[in-house]
Amino acid sequence: MRPAIAYHKKCRETQFYDGNTAIMAKMHFNYFVFVVFTILALSYVSCQEADVWSRVNPSVLRVGNGAEPADLDPHLVSGVTEHVILSTLFEGLVNLNARTLQPMPGVAESWELSPDGREYTFHLRHSARWSNGDPVTAEDFAYAWRRILTPSLGSEYAHMLHCIQNARLYNEGKLEDFSQVGVRVLDPHTLRVVLEHPTPYFLSMQIHFTYFPVHRGTIERFGRMDERGTQWTRAGNFVGNGAFQLDRWEPDRILVVKRNPYYWNASMVSLNEIQFYPIDNLNTEELLFRVGRLDLTSTVPLNKVEPYQRNYPEKIHISPYLGTYFYRFNTKRRPFDDVRVRRAFSLAINRDDLVRNVVRAGRAPAFSLTPKGIENYIPPESAPFNPEEARRLLAQAGYPEGVGFPPVEILFNTSEDHRQVAEAIQAMWRENLGIRVGLRNQDWKVYLNSLSTLDYDIARSAWIGDVIDPVNFLECFTSGNGNNRTGFSSPIFDGLIEEARSASSVSERFERLREAEKLLLEEAPIAPLYFYTRVFLMAPNVQGVYPNLLGYIDFKNVFWNVN
């Protein structure tokens, strides 16, 4: 080897192994290309089609259930994942038909409503049993409701019961005598409930975990009635009254429920066992479904929705969901203290474009806060996309073509989905209003803190309804409500919500709520963007899961179609 070539070769080696200059740069580029290709390959649903469910055990259902449940105490939890599990372990007075969401007998086999709409009398079935064989009585419900309303328990969801007479006062510690709360045990199988106002959705609220009964003996065996985090919710200790009973709970691995032999309608339950897998990584959940280790998922990664729709339409299910994605404006801070500016910003959003190109997954553009599909309630709609009108309003407010507009930011909690929406809207405002807004993302808890202290200009938000009723959405924006978080306050709006609460008929009630919503949209402390959909994957032979606004699955009626 000639010296010059040897020298050159040595240099190349040194460069290579010392990790600098041109060769290294080229290698980085190669790896970059490699990584990009990998990601592309991963985001593509592979085309193999094998019937991974052909040897499935038809008495077991394996369910992907998002996050790990925080607890199984119905008075201390607040999430959807807990709700799914608890609805198999407990049963309220009334069930809902998963297809129509109409009330059906649960622990109560019948009930009457007084003519003024404020008094329900429930007749409990004699055959209802706890999973240890004890009878389920009216006293169990009264005990459970007293427990969740007990101030010292600090239940985060106790407000769900505030429609019961004096429940709020008791919950806030302003009333010490529970006998003054509208819950009366007339005999072991008759329960009377007196409400503050007629509450048309009271029956449908009975599927919510806050209304479930709890077994007094079990709770008090492991601690005080108002003690948080005792061991009564562990497998082996747990006593429920649902169609299933807790069999095994290995945190972050699996939670297994088995058919409850004491359930009053046990013979109608098809599944022997449901396995809930807590999997918060959406891609992992989808992969487990693809290889047949899950039969039902909690959701679907956004980039997999279209491939499934195209290749396996029988496995993907998309249906409207009772939730709205919207932006809040801080009405206490310039420039959004001016209603014209808020309306201009809302008018300049092309929601059709947003759902078609950015959020997809069958979501519908939102022109109201209340989602569509609530029976007998047709929400009023805000004006559609109108950039000319938006510019006119902005000019009126003193910012013609966006000139002189102060710097503002969109706040969102750290998430790729929220960023994409924010970037799309940022572009729309730049194009339609000539205003450049900044983006600011914050970690979840910091973001929540910024919202509640009104430390933002525009903020991404969402509301998922707990009950199918517009008031659940609209009351958030009454003055001083903890969920308001916009600084918006209107005595007229508050008055309309109050009037709706005490309205004598459903039509009058909805009329007041419509007026309130119309006012809210005109005042525009929020800009609704889109309505959520529930998207999930399900093995083709699983039957009995129906699309409904609440995403409610009645596992008692779910079965495998083995033929």
Add this chain to the structure above:
Amino acid sequence: MAGFFVRRLMEFIPVVFLVITLTFFLVRLAPGGPFSGEKFVSEEALRQIEAQYNLDAPLFVQYWDYLTDVLRGDLGPSLKRPNRSVTEWIKLKFPVSLELGLYGLFVALFIGLPAGVLAARYQNTWIDRVTMSGATAGICIPNFVLGPLLVLVFAIWLGWLPVALWEKPVDKILPSLTLGVVYAAYIARLSRTAMIEVLSQDFIRTARAKGLSEFQVVFRHALPGALQPVVAFLGPAAAGLLTGSFVVENIFRVPGLGTEFIKAALNRDYTMIMGTVLVFAVLILFFNLLVDLIHAWIDPRLRHD
């Protein structure tokens, strides 16, 4: 040696105390609390919950209570997952992280060391280039890419291994590989460099001259010398394997402590943050001590520093 060990152990106390103190006050400085959520929690409910967990006491009182509780071995209840105490959560999760970390370490050593030795022995040949390119790739590809890639190939395309979960022994292969590969790559590069240096020394020439087999030259005479930088690397690597497994745990749904640590921080689960930080701090100290001991054992001068 015993004196050295005791001295180093005594140093643990102020470090752990400092870690507890700093963490305690830093997490309280972060905006937002454990009980805030998308839906508003009433002031009254919040006050009651805080009272149940002694969070309404003045901060220094809470700090003092926490210190005394820790000394008694009580890490308190988890605020966000209340039906188990922090100690119970750690007992439940730590063995999983330890298991995953150990497998990762095995992967790192059993792939990394032979690759490094082989590359050094056959320096500048295609074997060297292939292994070192592999090592560079191992370092460059982050595990959130490597994990799904391995799943795609071995679980989806070939169908040999499970996609995720942590139940059967076969479930543990892909997570351990994903976790260990990057450390294997570092070890390969470290051992190669050290090996090349050792192989060029006089005593190796002597060994060869007296007619020893190549196997004996490399493994009996050269390898012990080449192991030194690898041993030095193992301390931080072991700590990294145990504490840095969050991504792997998330991809493969492994119920380990790494996920608990990150989630606790995001949820402001104060007691859980303190508990996990404490475990990880002690672990890192322990591994550093272990490495120092091994070094001191190899090099007696260090014992008297």
